[in-house]
Amino acid sequence: MSVEQAVVGAPEEDGAKTTPRHVSRSVTLTIGCVLVGVIVIVAVVSLFWVPFAPEDTSGRRLMPPGLPHLLGTDKLGRDLLTQLMIGARIALAAGAGSVVLGGVIGIAAGLAAGFATRWLDDVVSALLDILIAFPTLLLAMLVAATQAASLTSAIVAIGLAMSAIVARLTRVLVKRVLAQDFITASRTSGTSWPRVVIEHVLPNIWPTLSVNLALQFGLAVLAEASLSYLGLGAPPPNASWGRMLQEAQASVFIAPVGVIAPGVLIVVLVIGVNLIADGFRDVADPTRRRRR
Amino acid sequence: MSLLEVSGLRVRSGDGRDLISDLSFTVDAGGRFGLIGESGSGKSLTALTIMGLLPPGMTASGSVALDVPGMGRTEIVGAGERLLNRLRGRAASVVFQEPLTALDPLMRIGHQVAGPLRRIQGLRGRALREAVTAALEEVRLAEPGRIAKAYPHEISGGQRQRVAIAMALACRPALLIADEPTTALDVTVQAEVLALLDGLVSAHSMALLFISHDLAVVSGITDHVLILKDGVAVESGAVLDVVNGPRHPYARELVESARELDAALDGLNAPDGGTR
Amino acid sequence: MTPIIEAREVGFAYRRSAAVLTDVSVGVMPGRGVALVGESGAGKTTLLRLLLGLTRPTTGQILFDGTALELGDRARMRSFRRDVQTVFQDPYSSLDPRQSVARIVSEPLRSLGLLKDLPRTARRAAADERVAAALHAVGLPADAAGRYPHEFSGGQRQRVAIARAIVCEPRVLLADEPVSALDVSTRVRVVDLLAELRETRGLTVVMVSHDLAVVAALCPQVAVLERGRVVEQGDTAAVLGSPRHPYTRRLVQSVPRLPARPS
Numbered sequence: 001m002s003v004e005q006a007v008v009g010a011p012e013e014d015g016a017k018t019t020p021r022h023v024s025r026s027v028t029l030t031i032g033c034v035l036v037g038v039i040v041i042v043a044v045v046s047l048f049w050v051p052f053a054p055e056d057t058s059g060r061r062l063m064p065p066g067l068p069h070l071l072g073t074d075k076l077g078r079d080l081l082t083q084l085m086i087g088a089r090i091a092l093a094a095g096a097g098s099v100v101l102g103g104v105i106g107i108a109a110g111l112a113a114g115f116a117t118r119w120l121d122d123v124v125s126a127l128l129d130i131l132i133a134f135p136t137l138l139l140a141m142l143v144a145a146t147q148a149a150s151l152t153s154a155i156v157a158i159g160l161a162m163s164a165i166v167a168r169l170t171r172v173l174v175k176r177v178l179a180q181d182f183i184t185a186s187r188t189s190g191t192s193w194p195r196v197v198i199e200h201v202l203p204n205i206w207p208t209l210s211v212n213l214a215l216q217f218g219l220a221v222l223a224e225a226s227l228s229y230l231g232l233g234a235p236p237p238n239a240s241w242g243r244m245l246q247e248a249q250a251s252v253f254i255a256p257v258g259v260i261a262p263g264v265l266i267v268v269l270v271i272g273v274n275l276i277a278d279g280f281r282d283v284a285d286p287t288r289r290r291r292r
Numbered sequence: 293m294s295l296l297e298v299s300g301l302r303v304r305s306g307d308g309r310d311l312i313s314d315l316s317f318t319v320d321a322g323g324r325f326g327l328i329g330e331s332g333s334g335k336s337l338t339a340l341t342i343m344g345l346l347p348p349g350m351t352a353s354g355s356v357a358l359d360v361p362g363m364g365r366t367e368i369v370g371a372g373e374r375l376l377n378r379l380r381g382r383a384a385s386v387v388f389q390e391p392l393t394a395l396d397p398l399m400r401i402g403h404q405v406a407g408p409l410r411r412i413q414g415l416r417g418r419a420l421r422e423a424v425t426a427a428l429e430e431v432r433l434a435e436p437g438r439i440a441k442a443y444p445h446e447i448s449g450g451q452r453q454r455v456a457i458a459m460a461l462a463c464r465p466a467l468l469i470a471d472e473p474t475t476a477l478d479v480t481v482q483a484e485v486l487a488l489l490d491g492l493v494s495a496h497s498m499a500l501l502f503i504s505h506d507l508a509v510v511s512g513i514t515d516h517v518l519i520l521k522d523g524v525a526v527e528s529g530a531v532l533d534v535v536n537g538p539r540h541p542y543a544r545e546l547v548e549s550a551r552e553l554d555a556a557l558d559g560l561n562a563p564d565g566g567t568r
Numbered sequence: 569m570t571p572i573i574e575a576r577e578v579g580f581a582y583r584r585s586a587a588v589l590t591d592v593s594v595g596v597m598p599g600r601g602v603a604l605v606g607e608s609g610a611g612k613t614t615l616l617r618l619l620l621g622l623t624r625p626t627t628g629q630i631l632f633d634g635t636a637l638e639l640g641d642r643a644r645m646r647s648f649r650r651d652v653q654t655v656f657q658d659p660y661s662s663l664d665p666r667q668s669v670a671r672i673v674s675e676p677l678r679s680l681g682l683l684k685d686l687p688r689t690a691r692r693a694a695a696d697e698r699v700a701a702a703l704h705a706v707g708l709p710a711d712a713a714g715r716y717p718h719e720f721s722g723g724q725r726q727r728v729a730i731a732r733a734i735v736c737e738p739r740v741l742l743a744d745e746p747v748s749a750l751d752v753s754t755r756v757r758v759v760d761l762l763a764e765l766r767e768t769r770g771l772t773v774v775m776v777s778h779d780l781a782v783v784a785a786l787c788p789q790v791a792v793l794e795r796g797r798v799v800e801q802g803d804t805a806a807v808l809g810s811p812r813h814p815y816t817r818r819l820v821q822s823v824p825r826l827p828a829r830p831s
Contacts, residue, residue, distance in 0.1 A: 181662035182672075185732070188620055190649040190679035203666045330751040331722075449608075478607035479778055483822035505752055508824035536830055549756040554826045556784035560809035 029279025035272025039088050039265065046085035054082055054239065062255040072257050075247060083239035084261055090151060090240045091269055094224035094233075095217040097155040102162030102220075103213050109163065110170020111197065114178065125171070131164035140227050151224075151234040158223045162216050169212055173205035207281060214277030218270040225266050241266050294318040295466055295499045296342065296384075299355045301369075303337055303523070306349035311337055312523040314354075319499050321361075321466065326514035326531065327503045328546070334523035335503045339471045342501075343386055344368050344376035358383050360466045381408045385460040389472035391452035395444040401428075402440030405459050412463040427458040432488060450481035457489065464496055471503045486513060507550040511535050519543050570634040571595035572740055572772060573619055573652060578628035580614050588614045589796045592628070596740065596789075601766065601773035603783040603804065605819070606793035612776045615793070616744055619774070620654055621645065650680050653733040657745035659725035663717040669728055670713040673699045676736040702731040705768075706761060723754030727761070734765060741765075743775045747782055759785050780808060780823050792816045 051070065052059075057077040065072045071080040113124040140157035147153050177183065177200070186196050225242030227233040234240045241262035248258030296319040303312040312334040319325040329335040341352050356368040360383040366375065385408075388394050395404055405424045409415050415423050428436035431454040444452055453473060460468060470489060474482040490513055493500045504510050510517060511531050518528040519542070527534055527543040538544045574595040581587040589611045596602050604612040618625050621637055630637045632648050639645065653676070656662040663672055674695045677683055683691045696713070703712055706727040717725055726746065733741055746762065747755040759782055765771050766786070777783050783790060784804055791801035792815065800813040811817045 181656040181658055182664045184622065185654070185656060185662050185729070186664075186675060186679075187622065188649060188654050189676040189732070190646055191675065192679070195679070200664050200667075204664065330753065479780075480607060480818050480822045483824070486824075506824065507752070508826045511827055512824055532827060535827055545753055549753045550826060551829075552756050553759070553781040553785065556781050557808070557823065557825070560784055560805045 026279060028275050032272045032275025032277075032279060035268050036276060039269050039272070040092065042085050043088035043092050046089055050079075050082040050085055052079040052082045054078065054086055056082075062251055062258070064255060065257055071261060072255060074244070074255075074258055075251055080258060080261060083244055084241070084265060087239045087241040087244060087262065088265070090234055090238060091221050091224065091266070094151065094155055094158070094240075095221045095269075095273070098158040098162055098220035098223070099213055099217050101155065101159030102166055102216065105159070106163035106166025107170050107209070109167040111174055111201070113167060113171040114174025114201075125168075128164050128168050128171070131161075132168065134161065136161040136223050137226060137230070137232075140223075140232055149232045149235060151238065151240075154224050154227045154233045157227070158220050161223075162220065166209070166212065166216070170205060170209060173208055174201060177201050177204045211277045211281045214273055214280060218273035218277075221266065221269055221273070295321040295323070295359055296501070297355070297357045297359070298338075298342070299357075301338070301341065301352065301354040301356060303334070303341060303346065303350055303352050310523060311350070312341075315520075315523070315525055317518050317525070317528060319467065319501055322497045322499055323516070324493070324500045324502070324514040326510040326517040327501065327520060328505065328507060328510055328517055329503075329520035330505050330546075332522065333520040335520050336471055337523075338520075339386060339469050339501070339503055342368060342469060343380060343384060344371060344373075358467070381412050381463050381465060383465055384467040384469060385463070385465045386469045386471060387453070387456050387460045387473045389475050391449045391456060391476060392444075394456040395452055397444050399443075400440070401442055401444065401447070401455055405440070405455065405462065408459055408462040423462075427462055428455070430461070430492065431455070431458045433458075448481075450477055450485060453477060453481075453485055454488065457485075457492070461492060461496070461498075465498065467499045467501060468493060469501045469503070472505070473502075474509065475504065475506070482509075489513065507535065507546065508554065519546065569597060571597050571631070572633060573774075574631040575615065575619060575625075576629045576631060578615070578618060578625045578630065580611070580618060580623075580626050587626075587796055589618075589625075592793075592796070592798050594791045594798065594801065596772060596774055598739065598772055599770065600789050601775065601787040602789040602791060603787035604774070604776045604791055604793060605778065605780065605783055607778055607819075609795060610793040611796040612793050613744060616654075616742060616774075616776050620652065620742055621648060646680055649676075650682070650736050651739045653736065653738040653741055655726070655729050655733050655741065655743040655746045658749055659722045659729060660749075662729050663725055665717050667716075668713065669703070669715055669717070670696065670699050672717070672728060673702055673713070673732045673735050676732065680736060682736055698735055699731075702735040703728075705734060705765065706731045721754075723750050723758060726750060726754075726758055730758075730761065730765070734769065734771070737769070738771070740772045740774060743773065745777055745779075746775065748777070748779060755782070762786055780820065784808060792819065 056079065059069055059073040059077040059079060061073060061075055061077045063069055063073045069079050069081065071084070074080055074083065113121065113128070116124055136158060139161050140154060143153050143157040183196060183200060186200055191199070224233055224240065225245070228240035228242030229246040231246070233242060236243070244262040245259060248255070252259045298318070299316045301312055301315040302310060305311050315338065317325065327335045327338060340346055342356055346352055352369050354369060357365055358368060358379060359365040363379070363383055366379060368376070395401070402424050405427055406420055409420060409423050409427070413423070424440055425436045428439055433439050433451060433454055439447060439451065439455070473489065474485050477485060486509065500514070502510060502514050514531055516529065517531045517534050519526050519534065519540070521542050526540040527538060534543065535547060538547045575592055578589055578592045579587060580589040592615060594602060594604070594615070604615055606612045617623050618630055621630065621639055624639060637644070637648065677695050677698060683694050686694055699713055700710055703710060708724065708727050708731065712728070717728070720728065743762070747758050750758060762773060763786060766773050773786055775783065775787055788804055789802065790804045790807050791798050792807065792813065793799070794815045800807055800811065800816045807816060808820055811820050
């Protein structure tokens, strides 16, 4: 055993994690699930019932929390709680939509890049690096310039920006897996390349990739909020938390709840997603199961 | 007079497991001692403990004492960093297994060999350059001038290991610890490097602690051996006694396995060309 | 008799690089395993890859049962893959960490279509049976099938790799340094296992190795490579027992030996 192995622990030892760390990983996962779960429940409930109609501007403006508006009203007299609940839908849709779009494109491109050799690899890597150099917001504004600002255009912009990052990560992971002997062993067992990709490459890159995608979900939510804040996301009356922040900031001293509530929810969702991503890593990996 | 005295050494990992238990042995000045074990036996960890280089999280208890002429007797376990730094390179130094990682890839060879010479012997300028050339010549590297200007990736594995040996010997330590120094090398290169080590250790009357899993290699270069299994010493004694008459069952298993493979080479000269 | 696999005047070089192999001719007769011996840079791993049909030689040919191996001929390659299987050097890299041992060992059966003549419902049971037989042949317990690679030691993983290699009952086993990454006591056990499989299954073992003792134990023929050329080849006993080429002599003399047993 080399010195490095003596220091880090022989491979078998990695599987039997020490109790304290193992416990804290599942605590992380639980807290994350609770946080995200609450928001998901709110979003689902909003599909069936909200306290007031979203366009209802009958309430008095900028009211503090009380009855009948449990969290108060915004500058146009709309119920804040209703807006927040619908905003949950938009935040989750933005996160999920971007991740699906960015994930599918990114993984496909990354797979192709992972298999590419020499000059083709250099070209693809350069293209990816150029794409990544574009700030997401800049990309979003470009997309918005070509069509009207909407949730869809925001999702497309965020998804495209994300796909480059996912592609670059996928490429590295694919290359690492392809260098392993079990890929060659699979080929000498007669397995065709497409099946090698499905049976060996994808399952081995998935643990790291899934953690990354979970993190990207949180970033997508933040990105959508930022785009909405800048007026490039879902237009009114669709309530995005980011847009709510932007509209309420002028009256922050009169009705602080209008700023605090959406801000807190954004933070809660992003932290929850990150905690899940962190705890997820262990659950997905068979090598981390305790040795019997 | 014993140069290195290890008594009741115990090394515990961060999560309370005993990696080395109750290890005791002595190496006399100028003596040749071998530590034999397979992976996970704790042999490399022993080398690190002697140099005071245990990774963070591991704790050592018991005693490891280095008694070097001119520096008195120093207890390594629990010693402070300054004290240990004075010993490293001067009292004891190490040659590791992997020649690829033993050298800094971004630094020229000459510069790296000069390091210990500058630090410990206080040489500068021309004296330093001459000492570097002498060190490289001592390990039988042809064209020491060219090698001194080269980077590690520009020379072969065998040459890198010779450079590592040159660095370890630069300040004439009383004890040289060699941790699997030839395992990563080709067999012809291994033979040359082992012969080199043997010659240099004798020439400078150094003590040698040779760590390996290869029984044949160890028996060729040491006089006394200790067999480690899972951090516990299972057998020790003169190398010929242990190899020809092992007592502990694990030692017997190890010797038998080595004999079986060794015998295959003997069978070649038999009239029927004995492949099993 | 035709050799099962043969390299005929094979040369290999990467684009715009020095030749890795030059004019190499080695033939493997059924039942007479060959060891490819040499040090790093000798080209033995490249030769192994060529013999495995993983790359095309730059010059010369690789022959399988007397006819040239066409990498594009799928039916022929399938038959080749069934008859020629391999074991790699690093037991920690040659098994997919995310697959169970059963899935790993049964992969050749699935990919080579060896069970396709059976009705769908019977395939799983047939595969399980053959996996169990292979695991038994390599000395692993039956319950190993449901476990994952990280639960096994290096020597055990190598046995799993060997089980995968023999599950489709090949004629030739091409092994790349199969025991050099293993501990000494495990090494002997795996060498014994390979010798046993050779006897009981009529397996021809072709091995790449730098370890002359292992070579002497497993292969009656040897080809010594130095810098991409075969410098000496023939019966192991003759070549290693009384080497003629200076490189072979140096190689043999360099092997560290145990002190002789007292008489």
